[in-house]
Amino acid sequence: MRGNIPAATVARLPLYLRSLVEVAASQRTCSSEEIALLAGVNPAQVRKDLSYLDPPGVRGVGYKTAPLRDLLRRELGLTRNLRVAIAGAGNLGRALASYPGFADGGFEIVALLDTDEAKVGEMINSVVVSSMRDLERIIRDEGVDIGVIATSATAAQSVVDRFVSAGVQSILNFAPAVLKVDDRVHVRRVDLSTELQILAYHQSPTFE
Numbered sequence: 342m343r344g345n346i347p348a349a350t351v352a353r354l355p356l357y358l359r360s361l362v363e364v365a366a367s368q369r370t371c372s373s374e375e376i377a378l379l380a381g382v383n384p385a386q387v388r389k390d391l392s393y394l395d396p397p398g399v400r401g402v403g404y405k406t407a408p409l410r411d412l413l414r415r416e417l418g419l420t421r422n423l424r425v426a427i428a429g430a431g432n433l434g435r436a437l438a439s440y441p442g443f444a445d446g447g448f449e450i451v452a453l454l455d456t457d458e459a460k461v462g463e464m465i466n467s468v469v470v471s472s473m474r475d476l477e478r479i480i481r482d483e484g485v486d487i488g489v490i491a492t493s494a495t496a497a498q499s500v501v502d503r504f505v506s507a508g509v510q511s512i513l514n515f516a517p518a519v520l521k522v523d524d525r526v527h528v529r530r531v532d533l534s535t536e537l538q539i540l541a542y543h544q545s546p547t548f549e
């Protein structure tokens with residue numbers, strides 16, 4: 342089923358899962374209108390997206406809350422904690438390692454790596470900073486599922502190459518760089534500067 346779901350729909354599934362987490366535990370059913378309100382989309386879009394999953398529920402009554410929540414977690418691959426390694430123990434890497442929302446979402450930070458040997462051995466939110474020299478060994482020993490790039494732009498490509506060579510096929514990139522990978526590797530880019538520039542555009546007065 343997973344291969345038949347459009348990419349745009351996949352991008353909204355985490356919003357629906359988060360919405361269902363916010364629904365009261367005692368609420369047995371949840372309508373598309375309720376999910377839409379919590380997710381910030383329209384009800385028709387919710388119904389269309391969830392139709393790809395054959396969701397549990399009754400027309401006119403609503404979706405069964407707990408089974409739908411489990412279905413979304415299964416489709417998103419969140420049936421177990423996914424193990425994450427962060428490359429870069431600067432301000433951003435430390436902030437990511439300390440973010441409690443990852444654990445709540447089913448992600449466990451198992452490694453934080455840096456090239457600065459002065460940082461090696463530091464404890465950041467129960468994760469010990471390791472040397473980047475040990476990246477491949479740590480990925481193997483810790484069973485890393487996802488790699489996070491929080492390095493400089495100049496270092497990002499070499500780090501992602503090492504992640505991929507070590508078997509990591511899912512990468513979250515915070516570095517301001519476009520990474521070159523083959524088709525079997527999935528990269529999501531988070532460019533905070535670009536997002537701020539888009540907001541700056543909307544702040545600017547309109548010229549006619």
